[in-house]
Amino acid sequence: xxxxxxxxxxxxxxxxxxxxxxxxxxxxxxxxxxxxxxxxxxxxxxxxxxxxxxxxxxxxxxxxxxxxxxxxxxxxxxxxxxxxxxxxxxxxxxxxxxxxxxxxxxxxxxxxxxxxxxxxxxxxxxxxxxxxxxxxxxxxxxxxxxxxxxxxxxxxxxxxxxxxxxxxxxxxxxxxxxxxxxxxxxxxxxxxxxxxxxxxxxxxxxxxxxxxxxxxxxxxxxxxxxxxxxxxxxxxxxxxxxxxxxxxxxxxxxxxxxxxxxxxxxxxxxxxxxxxxxxxxxxxxxxxxxxxxxxxx
Amino acid sequence: xxxxxxxxxxxxxxxxxxxxxxxxxxxxxxxxxxxxxxxxxxxxxxxxxxxxxxxxxxxxxxxxxxxxxxxxxxxxxxxxxxxxxxxxxxxxxxxxxxxxxxxxxxxxxxxxxxxxxxxxxxxxxxxxxxxxxxxxxxxxxxxxxxxxxxxxxxxxxxxxxxxxxxxxxxxxxxxxxxxxxxxxxxxxxxxxxxxxxxxxxxxxxxxxxxxxxxxxxxxxxxxxxxxxxxxxxxxxxxx
Numbered sequence: 001x002x003x004x005x006x007x008x009x010x011x012x013x014x015x016x017x018x019x020x021x022x023x024x025x026x027x028x029x030x031x032x033x034x035x036x037x038x039x040x041x042x043x044x045x046x047x048x049x050x051x052x053x054x055x056x057x058x059x060x061x062x063x064x065x066x067x068x069x070x071x072x073x074x075x076x077x078x079x080x081x082x083x084x085x086x087x088x089x090x091x092x093x094x095x096x097x098x099x100x101x102x103x104x105x106x107x108x109x110x111x112x113x114x115x116x117x118x119x120x121x122x123x124x125x126x127x128x129x130x131x132x133x134x135x136x137x138x139x140x141x142x143x144x145x146x147x148x149x150x151x152x153x154x155x156x157x158x159x160x161x162x163x164x165x166x167x168x169x170x171x172x173x174x175x176x177x178x179x180x181x182x183x184x185x186x187x188x189x190x191x192x193x194x195x196x197x198x199x200x201x202x203x204x205x206x207x208x209x210x211x212x213x214x215x216x217x218x219x220x221x222x223x224x225x226x227x228x229x230x231x232x233x234x235x236x237x238x239x240x241x242x243x244x245x246x247x248x249x250x251x252x253x254x255x256x257x258x259x260x261x262x263x264x265x266x267x268x269x270x271x272x273x274x275x276x277x278x279x280x281x282x283x284x285x286x287x288x289x290x291x292x293x294x295x296x297x
Numbered sequence: 298x299x300x301x302x303x304x305x306x307x308x309x310x311x312x313x314x315x316x317x318x319x320x321x322x323x324x325x326x327x328x329x330x331x332x333x334x335x336x337x338x339x340x341x342x343x344x345x346x347x348x349x350x351x352x353x354x355x356x357x358x359x360x361x362x363x364x365x366x367x368x369x370x371x372x373x374x375x376x377x378x379x380x381x382x383x384x385x386x387x388x389x390x391x392x393x394x395x396x397x398x399x400x401x402x403x404x405x406x407x408x409x410x411x412x413x414x415x416x417x418x419x420x421x422x423x424x425x426x427x428x429x430x431x432x433x434x435x436x437x438x439x440x441x442x443x444x445x446x447x448x449x450x451x452x453x454x455x456x457x458x459x460x461x462x463x464x465x466x467x468x469x470x471x472x473x474x475x476x477x478x479x480x481x482x483x484x485x486x487x488x489x490x491x492x493x494x495x496x497x498x499x500x501x502x503x504x505x506x507x508x509x510x511x512x513x514x515x516x517x518x519x520x521x522x523x524x525x526x527x528x529x530x531x532x533x534x535x536x
Binding site: 185186205206207219221222223224261262263265271272273275276277278 | 298299329415416417418440441442443444445448449451452455456459494
């Protein structure tokens with residue numbers, strides 16, 4: 001609390017310094033009175049000197065106040081890393097403040113890259129007025145790396161829902177979520193998130209075990225190894241750092257189309273099986289099924 | 298473990314069983330399937346002694362796909378079947394019960410042959426023999442990633458047609474369409490199994506169903522007369 005009062009006093013001092021400087025400049029701009037008498041000139045000079053010494057005094061005051069301020073450590077809350085500030089060993093104590101600084105830098109980089117992204121996205125060839133103000137961009141901007149844990153929960157339990165799919169959010173690794181999706185009686189997928197961004201997807205068969213301790217082993221079935229490859233390319237396709245929420249939603253809609261993995265024939269060749277595999281690819285927009293070798297012809 | 302369908306193969310006119318198996322093997326290899334060893338499914342039936350009330354039968358089956366398991370199905374004679382899945386020790390237990398259940402040796406029936414893998418499909422070409430007498434060809438096809446027949450029946454059908462060269466009916470196999478189950482009220486009713494999650498005992502039930510059909514055939518209906526007395530010694534054993 002004492003710190004807050006000091007901060008308040010300093011801000012007030014800065015405010016009064018600014019107003020005196022402004023006054024001083026106003027006076028200088030007004031100049032002397034109309035008649036150029038010696039009296040007027042000395043009066044002007046005296047006034048200016050008074051103002052000037054006043055400014056000097058206030059400046060010194062501000063400096064002393066600033067020196068009295070202590071940099072606060074708890075200004076930014078970075079999840080569990082705050083515990084680093086309570087580290088006992090000497091050489092590690094400085095880590096948290098460094099962490100906060102680099103976090104702020106990254107945040108700034110994010111913001112700037114977003115603005116750059118918006119600017120670069122403006123189609124120069126389009127003549128009509130494109131509505132893409134900075135303000136609008138800022139509103140949409142959410143930090144994708146450090147969101148509220150409840151945000152992901154809410155996203156998977158309320159916003160995203162598909163009739164045949166069961167979602168389960170697991171938070172074993174600090175604040176980053178792992179979402180288990182069981183799609184119909186067809187497949188199980190583990191979606192490993194970092195913030196709201198999808199980092200990795202593992203796909204396995206319905207009868208295979210899928211546990212939090214074992215997220216990286218591949219499926220024993222060829223078809224699900226192939227589907228996993230395709231989910232990775234879709235994950236990259238839907239990736240959008242500016243609208244991470246929308247990216248996750250569209251990815252999940254796409255993934256959910258695998259509920260008919262074995263049921264639908266290929267749109268191109270009309271067959272179910274090719275090289276021992278069902279149509280493992282789903283079109284990114286139309287969600288139509290294709291064999292891997294049929295999708296490009 | 299996935300959905301398995303058994304399909305009896307009609308041996309073409311003028312061909313022996315061995316020739317038919319050869320023909321199917323060539324087709325499978327041409328399709329891109331890989332030969333991965335042998336398999337064996339056998340079934341022995343024990344009948345209860347007459348002094349223990351109405352006659353009951355215990356069918357004991359082994360499947361090389363489940364090497365440490367003995368499957369047994371108790372047929373009460375009233376249309377009710379009770380399955381039991383146990384360790385291999387169950388065989389020794391049956392030997393101890395000879396006073397109650399006696400084996401009908403002459404009905405020991407088995408299906409054995411080559412095992413192929415095609416993608417995630419598992420295809421087995423089995424020659425069915427009872428007491429060394431060739432009875433017919435039974436093809437087992439399993440699609441391992443899928444656990445519900447309803448999802449993958451069309452895929453299985455397509456693969457079957459591609460190497461059998463015959464049209465397979467669009468309807469689900471008989472075992473899946475009408476299974477008598479006892480409901481909560483104790484009444485029997487027919488239950489369509491194609492939407493259920495498949496379990497290993499379903500494969501065993503299908504084998505028993507087909508083996509029972511083969512046992513009922515006293516003569517060989519599909520094969521022409523000169524090969525009807527062909528035994529396993531004439532080269533039927535595919536090894």
